[in-house]
């Protein structure tokens with residue numbers, strides 16, 4: 001499917017990024033992976049047969065250097081997966097605006113602006129070539145919410161908004177955009193969280209996200225929902241906003257600050 005394609009992925013030292021890299025390599029791609037964690041990304045690259053780069057996605061120049069390096073290694077990029085992300089809790093304030101300005105600003109740069117920086121570097125050439133594929137890793141929190149983290153909720157909504165905007169602005173240029181919105185996935189990000197192991201809200205494997213992305217690419221679907229039930233929750237939200245807010249407020253009563261809701265309990 002990706003035979004000889006040049007694919008670049010950020011935040012891929014482990015977790016979802018690594019799983020997508022492994023899947024793309026299995027499907028014939030030449031993959032460049034990057035991460036802020038030099039040792040882990042180099043180790044991962046040697047394990048899976050990718051080329052490693054160090055890149056801090058909150059820095060536009062660092063993304064540019066990654067893109068230049070990936071193109072030198074594997075040729076003009078066919079698909080860019082903007083995957084690096086962070087989640088920071090509302091603490092220490094303990095209310096919706098309680099997170100520090102630093103945590104909001106960092107989340108804004110990494111979860112939202114990184115998508116702008118990468119696409120700014122790639123789009124001119126893709127428009128000229130009449131092809132290109134950009135993948136934004138948002139979250140179910142981008143469609144709904146992550147209780148306990150306002151900065152994650154808001155910056156993942158913004159990432160989804162930018163993915164939608166890019167998709168509509170460049171459909172006629174031959175550029176395809178996908179936005180991945182998973183609920184809980186077994187990676188470092190959810191280590192120690194209380195998440196159900198069964199049912200539609202279950203804690204899935206990172207490889208399930210990679211499989212869902214490939215299936216969405218095959219069907220040219222914008223929204224990638226490794227947990228299909230999130231599509232239903234999103235429809236409920238759109239059809240009755242008051243009920244949605246009420247339901248989330250009820251869930252919030254069941255969780256301690258800094259803890260993640262177990263959706264099955266509500």
Ligand SMILES: NC(=O)c1ccc[n+]([C@@H]2O[C@H](COP(=O)([O-])OP(=O)(O)OC[C@H]3O[C@@H](n4cnc5c(N)ncnc54)[C@H](O)[C@@H]3O)[C@@H](O)[C@H]2O)c1
Nearest residue numbers: 011013015016036056057083084085139184185187188189
């Ligand atoms: N795990 C989940 O439940 C879940 C659910 C929905 C969405 N996501 C999203 O999936 C993406 C991947 O996360 P994951 O679950 O694999 O977690 P993860 O923590 O394993 O992976 C995130 C990677 O991003 C890297 N990173 C952090 N800051 C960076 C920066 N400034 N520049 C470059 N790399 C940086 C980390 O070193 C790490 O390797 C994130 O965008 C996350 O928000 C995760």
